[in-house]
Amino acid sequence: MLEVSDIHSFYDKSHVLMGVSLEVRDGELVTLLGRNGAGKTTTLKSIMGVVPPRSGRISFAGTEMTKMKSFQIARRGLCLVPEQRDIFSILTVEENLQIAKNKNSPWGIPDVYKLFPKLNERRQNPGNNLSGGEQQMLAIARALVNGPKLLILDEPTEGLAPVIVQEIVAILKDIKNTGIPVLLVEQNINVCEKLADRHYVLEQGRVVYSGTQEEFAANKAVKDRYLALQTN
Numbered sequence: 001m002l003e004v005s006d007i008h009s010f011y012d013k014s015h016v017l018m019g020v021s022l023e024v025r026d027g028e029l030v031t032l033l034g035r036n037g038a039g040k041t042t043t044l045k046s047i048m049g050v051v052p053p054r055s056g057r058i059s060f061a062g063t064e065m066t067k068m069k070s071f072q073i074a075r076r077g078l079c080l081v082p083e084q085r086d087i088f089s090i091l092t093v094e095e096n097l098q099i100a101k102n103k104n105s106p107w108g109i110p111d112v113y114k115l116f117p118k119l120n121e122r123r124q125n126p127g128n129n130l131s132g133g134e135q136q137m138l139a140i141a142r143a144l145v146n147g148p149k150l151l152i153l154d155e156p157t158e159g160l161a162p163v164i165v166q167e168i169v170a171i172l173k174d175i176k177n178t179g180i181p182v183l184l185v186e187q188n189i190n191v192c193e194k195l196a197d198r199h200y201v202l203e204q205g206r207v208v209y210s211g212t213q214e215e216f217a218a219n220k221a222v223k224d225r226y227l228a229l230q231t232n
């Protein structure tokens with residue numbers, strides 16, 4: 001489905017990704033782990049064409065995307081929910097969903113209200129009136145009404161209270177169960193272990209570990225060595 005092979009990405013002269021390769025197969029939820037500054041967000045931005053790799057290859061559903069512009073990549077159904085969520089603060093929940101809506105999406109606005117009852121209660125509230133958890137839900141809901149073929153999330157539970165984190169986990173499970181492949185950047189190991197089929201660990205712009213959930217769960221050394229443990 002998504003294949004990233006040996007990409008090198010830079011910010012000006014600063015060489016940040018040094019040959020990252022990873023893969024997300026049909027229906028899989030894959031996490032990308034690693035400490036702050038490891039290059040996780042840059043990997044997502046490279047996939048989306050925002051920080052285009054200077055070398056290496058990215059393909060999706062058999063189509064080479066390496067030279068495509070961001071809007072062309074988005075049009076092919078790759079949908080990034082960025083860390084800062086980017087919802088429109090002066091628009092209501094309903095308006096935020098309406099402008100993201102794509103008639104080809106299997107999710108209509110009523111469907112996402114079913115998935116996120118809290119958003120339904122808050123539909124007339126402006127974006128800047130939502131809690132952090134509600135903003136994250138709105139950002140995910142907006143991605144769904146856009147009809148993603150691959151959903152990419154950058155630290156969706158960051159800064160949220162544990163009970164909200166559990167709600168987001170349940171929703172991501174539901175989304176995965178509909179068959180949409182997901183690439184998830186996450187620092188909370190519990191969240192990762194509840195959701196993922198496979199994991200990759202990045203360190204200083206390189207993949208230093210990859211394994212299935214079973215392999216990862218049994219490998220305390222990799223967690224101690226490469227991850228800042230956050231397990232609430």
Ligand SMILES: Nc1ncnc2c1ncn2[C@@H]1O[C@H](COP(=O)(O)OP(=O)(O)O)[C@@H](O)[C@H]1O
Pocket residue numbers: 011014016034035036037038039040041042043
């Ligand atoms: N816009 C930028 N300009 C220059 N350097 C950046 C920029 N964004 C990130 N970096 C650097 O690239 C490295 C990887 O950052 P990032 O991909 O954001 O890491 P992560 O998401 O894993 O925390 C870090 O050293 C960071 O300082």
Ligand SMILES: [Mg+2]
Pocket residue numbers: 040041042083
């Ligand atoms: Mg980041």
